[in-house]
Amino acid sequence: AQKVTQAQTEISVVEKEDVTLDCVYETRDTTYYLFWYKQPPSGELVFLIRRNSFDEQNEISGRYSWNFQKSTSSFNFTITASQVVDSAVYFCALSEASQNRDDKIIFGKGTRLHILP
């Protein structure tokens, strides 16, 4: 069964520091998708990234970067030079893509990130 573990429940860092959010996943499928979402206090989910299981290239988007390592089943997310506006709950998620699955997205428990001014 698919499972996503975000061991860090809550993190606080001072503005401008770098912070890494950990994500470890479990799946029996060879084809799957990993996601990161941001949920600000307003509640809506903001899509950050989607990565398929065949693409292990790391990705950088501005101050955000992601490190996907199949060998350790991890998909970690780093925010460089953090800003107060980065304060939110961040969810890592997984979807299995085999033909006989219904493609549902399963979320980790989330990491609440506080960026202190």
Next chain:
Amino acid sequence: GAVVSQHPSWVICKSGTSVKIECRSLDFQATTMFWYRQFPKQSLMLMATSNEGSKATYEQGVEKDKFLINHASLTLSTLTVTSAHPEDSSFYICSARDSAQGRLDYGYTFGSGTRLTVV
């Protein structure tokens, strides 16, 4: 880009009444939609998978008679919380996948959520 409209954004109802939440894909067709529930400071828990024209598939522990899902068209799925009680108070979010995209394209779009308070 793909947009999913979810209404209402918040609702307060009396215990024992029913509440209907709509999830509508505005610019794409969605044969599959998903309903999630999120209690305060917790994760999003999948409640059910809604398929157009067929019965929804409920996750273990979710009462299908209490949470009625109807996916009557390719752009609309509804979740009705029947005989609501205070413990049903939660944040409900829907998600839709664009049917036109290939299975390996994975264009999921989430609604903005509905905050339900049962008093």
